[in-house]
Amino acid sequence: MDWASKYRPKHVKELVGNSTALRQMVDWGQTWTRESRPLILYGKPGTGKTSSVYALAADLNWEIIELNASDQRTRDIILRIAGTSSQTGSLSGAGRKVILLDEADNLHGTADRGGARAILEVIRTARQPVILVANDLYQISVEIRSRCDPVQFRALPARSIIPRLRFICSSEHLSCNDAALETIAVAAEGDMRAAITMLQAAAIGRQALVEADLSSSKKDRRSTVFDLVAAIFGKTGGEDLMKISYEVDETPDTLAQWIEANIGQIGEGNRVSRAYQYLARSDEYIGLTYRHQYYTLWRYATLLMVLGVSEAAGGSGIHTRIKAPERWKKMGSYRKQKAIRTGMLDKVSSGLHMSQHSLRDRYLPTVSALADRDPAEFAREFSLDADELNLLIHDKTRSAKVVKTLYDEEKRLEKERETAERAERRKSAATRKGTERTHDTAPAQERGENQGGGQEQADTRPDVEVKDRRSQKTLFDGF
Structure with missing residues (x-):
């Protein structure tokens, strides 16, 4: 058994470091109600995020329902496991069930299709505690982050x-x-x-x-693209630069995009121009590589983009946050819009008993008109969020306002249901106590009646016997 698992802390007091984060978690757990917001634990790997959830659950006698990156996390699976669990109590005698969504920033690909939107749905409807764990807070969608309280775990000294x-x-x-x-x-x-x-x-x-x-x-730590970009624009020597570039697990065409995105930080016009010349020459070698399938040319492309741009930068350094390629941002935005559109088509087509293809190609204008006429009723009927409703009525502000109103109404109704349930429980408890009190007094009354009846019999029986004896005496005397 590996020692990391064998010596995993069992209780919060056994955890090392991050006392502020742990105190925030404990306070949240001890005062949790259905109105409490979920937590997002974020920070570098190995800082105790997942272990702290298990330790907190052990201290509070909570059961854990976990979904991590090794599981398929499609919308249906998340709603079936986490969604159902978040609505029901524990059957094992534990106090509550905490829903743990580990590596929540790692939802991608076909296996996790619709997972982020399902997590949002679980958060909105959960009746049990929910905790998300992530390495990078900003890889989680804004919709999810806005509904959770972040808790940062820092690297341990x-x-x-x-x-x-x-x-x-x-x-x-x-x-x-x-x-x-x-x-x-x-x-x-x-x-x-x-x-x-x-x-x-x-x-x-x-x-x-x-x-x-x-x-x-020794820990096997490979250099990242951030290390390389910082080194190129810094004062790192050529030999060290090439060593870092070989350690980065990216192809030269991807490295070129990262370098281009940060060339603007050089500042001086002549140096920027020279950096772009090196990058353009490097791009020619990348094109030749793919055209002739001769990957040895990648070596020259890397030399030009790394050493050439470094020479042009002149050790100017990085003065702001390293930027990701603009193309990646556009692709990410496109993927997000596609996921929203797919989610909307899936919900509406299922409710109307038609295929997504028919809805998209034939009936979408009609459905949009119906949604625009009464967006609140439409969003309630098909469980649409603000982004999905906006695709139909094309009014982002109105969509957000409608969905927020529905959310507030749902919260109000939930509170009313909880109040009614508590009142019903109190009424049932009072009825049980009254019934028990009645059962306790009835035997006593019966015992009293029996004792009284016995006394009457004891009092009257001698008279009867005397009368009987008298009548018998008189009878014999008569003879």
């Missing part, structure tokens, strides 16, 4: 990681000096899970561990 490693060494009867533990903690870069994995890798076949034994356990 080495001084917080070392005591945990020392505890694991003691539990595993492994001798390890402080220098070795510090080396592991620093190399982990704030990732507790990576630190524990590195310790376990170094400890294989050993009873004692020193700093020299750690070469095989």
Whole structure:
């Protein structure tokens, strides 16, 4: 068993670091009501986000329903598992059920089609606590973020990681000096899970561990495209630049798009012009590569775009946030619009018992006119959100206002139902108590009546016997 799982904290007090985030989670859990907003835990991997949810659930006696990236997270699956669970109580005797959606920023592709919109639906209708976990907060849609409270988990300092490693060494009867533990903690870069994995890798076949034994356990960290862009516009030497470019897991055409998106940060006109010349020449080699399927030419394309643009930049540095390629933003916007359109067509066509093809090609103008006449009733009937309704009535402000009104009405009705349920429970409890009180007094009355009847019999029986004896005496005397 891997040590990261074996020594996962069981309770909140066992977690390391991020005391502010943990305090916020505990306060949320202890005061949770149906009006409470879901949480989004975000931060780098290995900072304790998922472990904190399990620890909190254990402390509060909550059951956990988890969906993570290893599961298919289509709309139907999320609504069937998380949606149903969020509406019902626990059958295991636990206090509540917490719905945990891990890696919520990693919804993409066919396997997760409609997943983000299903999560939004779960959040809007949940009667149980909901927690989302993500590495990048801004990879989650604005609609979901606006309905949740964010909780940031920061990278753990080495001084917080070392005591945990020392505890694991003691539990595993492994001798390890402080220098070795510090080396592991620093190399982990704030990732507790990576630190524990590195310790376990170094400890294989050993009873004692020193700093020299750690070469095989160092964290495998590859450079990212952000590292490369920062290095190109910084003062990094040519040899180091090429080393970073080889570590980045991107093709030269993708790297060229990232570099182009940030060329504007150079500032000076002549330098910008020279940078574009290098980039254009690099693009020629990329084109030749694809045309002739001769991928050796990628080497020259990379040299030109990395070393050439670096020379043109002259170490000007990055003074603002590194920008993503504009083309990616447009593609992301297109994918979002397509997902909204598909969701709207699916809901409306299912409700009208027709195919999406027929709705889109023949009846969409008619349906749009009906929606525009009474958007509130239409949105309620087909469970449309603001974006989906906007596709039909073409009025973003009106759509948002209508959906917000429906949401507020739904909340009000939910509160009324809860109030009625509480009143019904109190009434039932009072009725049960009254019934129990009646059952308790009835036997006492019966006992009293029986005692009284017995006394009457005891009082009257001697008279009867006396009368009988008298009548018998008189009779015999007469003879």
